[in-house]
Each structure stands twice: as C-alpha cells, then as structure tokens.
Amino acid sequence: MALKEAGGSLPVPNVQQLASSSNATSLEEVPTRYIRPELDRVSSDDHCVSIPVIDMSKLVSDSHADGDELAKLHSACRDWGFFQVINHGVANTMMMKMNADIQEFFNQSLHEKMECAQLPNTIEGYGQAFVVSEEQKLDWGDMLFIIARPLDGRNMNIWPKVPSSFRATLDQYSTELEKLTSSLLSSMARNLGLEPGKLLSLFKEGMQGMRMNYYPPCKQATKVIGLAPHSDATGLTLLAQVNEVQGLQIKRDGKWIPIDPIPGAFIVNVGDIIEIMSNGEYKSIEHRAVVNPEKERLSIATFHSPNFSATIGPLSNLLTKDKKGQAPNYKSISHEDYLKLGAKIKLDGKGKGLIHQMKIQPEALNGEK
Template sequence: MALKEAGGSLPVPNVQQLASSSNDVPIRYIRPELELERVSSDDEYVQVPVIDMSKLDDGDDDDDVELAKLHSACRDWGFFQVINHGVANTMMMKMNADIQEFFNQSLHEKMECAQLPNTIEGYGQAFVVSEEQKLDWGDMLFIIARPLDGRNMNIWPKVPSSFRATLDQYSTELEKLTSSLLSSMARNLGLEPGKLLSLFKEGMQGMRMNYYPPCKQATKVIGLAPHSDATGLTLLAQVNEVQGLQIKRDGKWIPIDPIPGAFIVNVGDIIEIMSNGEYKSIEHRAVVNPEKERLSIATFHSPNFSATIGPLSNLLTKDKKGQAPNYKSISHEDYLKLGAKIKLDGKGKGLIHQMKIQPEALNGEK
C-alpha cells in the first residue's frame, strides 16, 4: 500500500469556482462550532520560536545555544520557524510564482491534473469520506515528489511550463533542509546524528499546495480543519502575504505570523511516536480571510517504507532502568492503513490516540 493510495476522496465542488460565482456559502461548509473556539487576542499574542539554521553545526558556542532552542521548540511547542536555512530566496519566489500561476488557470485547465479515484495525488480534495461530512473552504494540488521512482508525472502540471523543473529543484532543497533538521533533532534526543537520517533516507516527500479563496462568511468556515500531521516533519512556506495558520496551545488558537523568507516547521505524529513523546505534534488549522485569497505550500517528510513506526529502541534503553514505550510499534504499511481510516474531520490527534499504549495495557489489565 503506497501513501498515494491512502487519501482517496469523494468528488466535491471546486471551492475556488464556488467562491467566484456566489457570495452564498453552502451549508456543508458552515461550522457552527467555530463560534465557540477561543482565539488568542493581540495582547495575548506569543510568537513561536525562531531557529537560525546558520548557527547549528557551526562549531562554536552558538551551536549549543541554537540546539537547545531547537530542542525546546520541538518539546514545548511542536512548531517553530527557521531562518538562514540555505534555500535561496529566488528559488522560493519562483516556486511561489509557479503555484500562483497554476491556480490562476481556469477550472478546466486545472482539471488536467485532477485526482484519480482512491488516490491523494492531484488537484482536488483529500479525506472527504462521506456525503454528510463538513467540507473545508479550500482546494489543493498534492504531489509526491520523492522518492523519485514514486513520481506520477501524469498529474504534474504542464502550465506554467517551468513548474516541473521548479518543483524538482525545490524538492531537492527542502530534502537537504529536512536532513539538517533531523540530524540536529537526533543529537538533541541523544541519538547518533545519522539515526533519524537513516530512517528517512529514500522516504516519502509529499507537497500539498493550498488555495483558500476569500469568503464573506469567513468566521463560519474553515480552510483546513484542526489536525496534526500524520507524517514526520512538515515545512510550510507562505506563497502570498495573507496569514491563516493557527496552532492550538493552552486551549486557545494562536495565529502564526510568518517571517518573510522563513519556513514554518512542525513536528508530525511520526516524530512524536519515534521520540516516545518527548517531541510533540500539535493541532493546527487554516482559517480564511474575508477579502483576500491565501496560498501556501506544505511539504511533508516521512520515513522510508521499510521503517517501523514506533518508539526508537535507543531511547527506551538510554538509561539503566530503561523506559517503557508510550506508543505501539507497527509496520509503515499498517500505519498508513490506520491513518487512512481516520478522516481529517476536526477531531485533532486521532491517529496519535490510536497509537498510544494506555496505562492499563502496560499493567496487563483489560
């Protein structure tokens, strides 16, 4: 079972076209529960940690300081931004421009890249599994960029003509950045620097390009329902300057203010599981602007398909007493099957809850 088969979706209306043709919002998009959600006010605003990648592995005292900041960010926040990350600004701007041009096309032209049945790849939606399910106010183009032999070029856009070459280069640069982050995270966890890298070598890299149209009833719809990422590590780039990402912390939603040229990084469920809970994946969502469109690109990184998804044995035995596993260990294939059963429906960290070992199970109780 490949990941591309783990996110099939029922066909739903194109939101970009829906938003451009009418101010009325169909009932399937209206979410009354949003009125009850608490959002952090301006006077409560707290910025997520910022990690300077140029200070990691530089061989001086800055290395230890920045590593400690990274460790705290992964453990206490699950979200952070990275600056001086080595991905050229011209590269990011070109990727952004190509994504914008793709979504500017007519629906007929975009449908040249439409999802096929039972796959997550292509232009459309993901995780719509019933006719009654509430829908997100947004469209997406999802592409598996790595491993290279996993690419389905039939759904890679041909317009703009530079899209494929740009995405290929962007994919390479983000793989390098992810490898650097994984190496530093391994050091912070007390592992050999190459431990996480070996698990993610030839792993899956998926890119979700998001288009959130404006909505006059923005407070009643959601661009992307609350969830944590089932993958390992996610790097998010803003395509335009419209803010929309929020993370859940202390029972409130906190808006993320993106630093221009930075990547917003978040810990996924797999890293939480592999670290035995020392690092945490965090619920997040995308909200909609009443006047402006928002575009973003999230790049997900997962281990290779031969990797076992479970707490790393090195962490369970790093002290003399040993440490009990807090999560199950299952094959990557079984993990994907489990994830495919849990739809993206606003119930937060459902996959993590399925993977957790309950205390009574550790005690042999039923």
C-alpha cells in the first residue's frame, strides 16, 4: 500500500510571499481565488470557550480503575470531540525547540523553502493541500507536510535541512507524540469497553503525518479563510500552537466557537476514523482556521492513523458486547479504499463529507453537526 494513495495537490502561489509583497491592504489586492463569501463568518461570540481539559498525569493513574479523569475523557470524546491535554509528559523544552525550528523554516526566503516543495501526486512537502483544480478556491495559508511514521515511509528529500537541527528535533518530537497518542488510545479503548490494547494494535506501525501551518496576516481577514471547515479523516489529531496567535474554531450547536489554547497544552480532536470505529459513539467535529488581520499564526497538527492492514469500519466488539446486536452505522472498507475515497473529497467547506460517504444510511449533509 503506497502512501501516494492519499492523493496530491496542484502547485499554487505562495501565500506568505503574496501577503508580504502586497500587504493585502485592500480587497482588490487579494486575488479572487482567496475570497470566500460562501463561508459562514458568524461566531458564537467574541470570546473563546473552554473545551474539556484532561490531565494526563491523572489519566495514567486512572488506567487500572474507573476514575474521574477517565470519565472526563469519555465525555470529552463523546460530547465535544475536542479537548486539551496538560501534564502530558512532552518536555516544554522539546516543544519550544520544535516551535523555534518551524518558525525558522518559514522565515526563510521562498527559494529556500521551495527546496522542500511538494512533488507531483504526493501529499508531502511545502505548498498547499487538496488543490485539485485551477478554479478551486484557495485557503489563506501555506504548509509543510511530512510523514514521520512509519520510519520506512519517511521521504528525507523533503525534510528541511535548515535549520540544521530540524530533522533531529522533528524525529524526537514524533517519538514523544506517538507515546502520548498511544496512552490516549489506550484510555479511549477502556472507555469504550474494549481491551486497552485493541486500538493500540490497530494503530501500531500506523501513519503519523505532521502538518506545519503558516497563516499570514490579511487586512481583509473576514473575506478569506486560513483553513476551510472540515473534520479530520484520520484517527486522532494533536495540535500545538507555535506562536500565541489564536485562530482555531470548532462548530458546536451550529455556531463557530473560538478555542483558547492553554500554553504548553495539546489540543486533541477525534478524527473520522475513530468516529467510524466507535460506531458513532465518539464524534469527529468540524473545525476551521481563521486569519488574523495583523499577525501571522503558526501551528503544527500531528495526525495519527491506523496501520495499512487495518480495516476502517465499526469494531465488531462494539456491535456485540452489551449492544443487543446493534447494527453498524458505517461501512467497513480496506484502509487503501478509505484513502482513495478521502482523496476524492477536497476541503471545500462542506464539512464531514467523508463521514457522509461512509455512513450506511447517510444523513443529509445539512443535518451533520
């Protein structure tokens, strides 16, 4: 199974350079491909909302008994789909070094960054993801996407050489986030009534992809979008803020809610695969990134998916154990076919399109939360 099954992206102009050269001071200076009048700009209010916070040190101590932190995690996955983790064990110095290396990479000239440019028919490299046509609307942001795991899936040709510490830093960061994700998956399995190792076995030697995001400021910030509304097609995502500028919003009860990151915490969200595997008990949630009119925003999202031999579908244990023969709500397909299906559905502001395709009795898209 080749990683190329995830699809590629057409080359597009560099937004960082565009924003720098024009300063995007007027609507006329923002190219029409970036103007997104069709997207809902309304947020619930001007204040950030506190999503559930999980203390990993307490969660680990709950691992062999039913405890409050396990219950909090279950509620967060079921009722929110988003939560923050603190006391997660990833050293602050490690996170600061990763942040500094990412900032230094994006501070390079365009010529230097293009040494890591995306290659045809791949999702890796420097550019913008999910651009499939010359007419498609574009996000106001650039990204560097790297597949960090499995180790034999790494393409070192697109790993930055500048800064010189980047590769070693990312390798260590990748290892630490894999450990954290494994701990979360083990607790989630327990909450779902599964053996703790059930999810771990499916994610063992799975794919870990890292998307490093750069969202330039834009004076016409209300007319563009940093990252269009979507849910993650993967299993579990860990997001870290690189700088202090906020921009993440989640959709809850039909409204867009800004999220205020806790310094040093990871924002975790349930992906489509976990929704499917839990047969809908846990939900992936639409989210988006908005643009600041005056300041750049940087973040790094680390995606974790099952291994390529795993079947993407409701876990059989959940359909039989104390479920009175509960019927599956989603299809079961090979991981390869799942990636091919996902590659056909671009980020177009229509939210949970992949989940819609996987449902056995799909609801109308307008009915999705």
